[in-house]
Amino acid sequence: MTDDAPLLVAEGLTRYYGARLGCRDVSLTLHAGEVLAIVGESGSGKSTLLGLLSTELEPSAGAIHYRMRDGEMRDLSALTEGERRLLLRTDWGFVRQHAEKGLRMAVSAGGNVGERLMAVGWRNYAGIRNEAIDWLSRVEIQPDRIDDDPRAFSGGMRQRLQIARNLVTKPRLVFMDEPTGGLDVSVQARLLDLIRSLVADLGLAVIIVTHDLAVARLLSHRIMVMKEGRVIEEGLTDQVLDDPREPYTQLLVSSVLAA
Ligand SMILES: Nc1ncnc2c1ncn2[C@@H]1O[C@H](COP(=O)(O)OP(=O)(O)OP(=O)(O)O)[C@@H](O)[C@H]1O
Numbered sequence: 001m002t003d004d005a006p007l008l009v010a011e012g013l014t015r016y017y018g019a020r021l022g023c024r025d026v027s028l029t030l031h032a033g034e035v036l037a038i039v040g041e042s043g044s045g046k047s048t049l050l051g052l053l054s055t056e057l058e059p060s061a062g063a064i065h066y067r068m069r070d071g072e073m074r075d076l077s078a079l080t081e082g083e084r085r086l087l088l089r090t091d092w093g094f095v096r097q098h099a100e101k102g103l104r105m106a107v108s109a110g111g112n113v114g115e116r117l118m119a120v121g122w123r124n125y126a127g128i129r130n131e132a133i134d135w136l137s138r139v140e141i142q143p144d145r146i147d148d149d150p151r152a153f154s155g156g157m158r159q160r161l162q163i164a165r166n167l168v169t170k171p172r173l174v175f176m177d178e179p180t181g182g183l184d185v186s187v188q189a190r191l192l193d194l195i196r197s198l199v200a201d202l203g204l205a206v207i208i209v210t211h212d213l214a215v216a217r218l219l220s221h222r223i224m225v226m227k228e229g230r231v232i233e234e235g236l237t238d239q240v241l242d243d244p245r246e247p248y249t250q251l252l253v254s255s256v257l258a259a
Pocket residue numbers: 017020021022023040041042043044045046047048049211
């Protein structure tokens with residue numbers, strides 16, 4: 001298997017909630033180090049698709065194959081529960097909009113980061129603490145806050161801690177669901193900058209859901225536009241946003257310009 005082999009291939013992903021369509025017949029290929037944005041208005045199926053890709057939701061139809069660290073392409077639906085959990089704890093990250101869903105709020109900042117290291121086999125307390133301090137400083141959290149729990153942190157700090165917790169194991173793929181949503185504009189800008197430089201430094205593959213096209217433009221190489229559960233347009237981010245083909249995408253783009 002060469003490095004050109006895709007990291008993740010999804011085919012025909014479909015999910016119904018009873019009779020209601022979540023998303024339908026979505027196919028995509030993601031390579032290592034590639035950032036894909038999924039955009040669309042509220043209810044268009046973005047979170048459903050992210051849930052399917054991250055195996056949190058079971059598809060009604062379709063399949064996802066993922067290239068494991070040993071190079072083997074595996075059908076994610078055929079993983080054992082143990083293998084799936086290991087993937088989630090080590091090779092993948094998931095940065096959620098609400099940091100309290102991605103952090104352990106009653107555990108110290110250092111513990112939140114250290115816990116993931118322990119999941120990949122780190123045992124030496126001093127080593128774990130040093131690595132946690134290093135990661136806190138990478139996400140611009142003062143080392144003297146290491147023993148505070150995230151309840152004592154601002155929204156932006158919580159989000160930066162969530163990022164450190166997710167990236168400390170050097171995952172190859174990170175899912176992000178509106179990672180800057182709900183924060184003040186100035187906090188958002190700083191966080192986006194941080195995400196952008198970490199993603200580039202670590203060569204991460206990212207699948208990011210956002211309704212904010214400015215976020216997609218800043219972070220992503222490729223973009224998929226969803227409407228009513230389907231992908232209606234996709235391509236290189238700059239091309240799609242500068243010259244949208246679909247009237248719906250044109251509307252999305254122009255409402256941002258008018259904002
Ligand atoms: N748990 C659920 N039960 C029933 N229907 C659901 C459920 N979750 C999502 N849906 C439906 O699936 C469709 C897609 O929703 P989804 O949350 O994936 O969209 P979204 O683009 O992420 O929206 P938002 O930006 O508001 O989060 C919507 O019609 C929604 O009502």
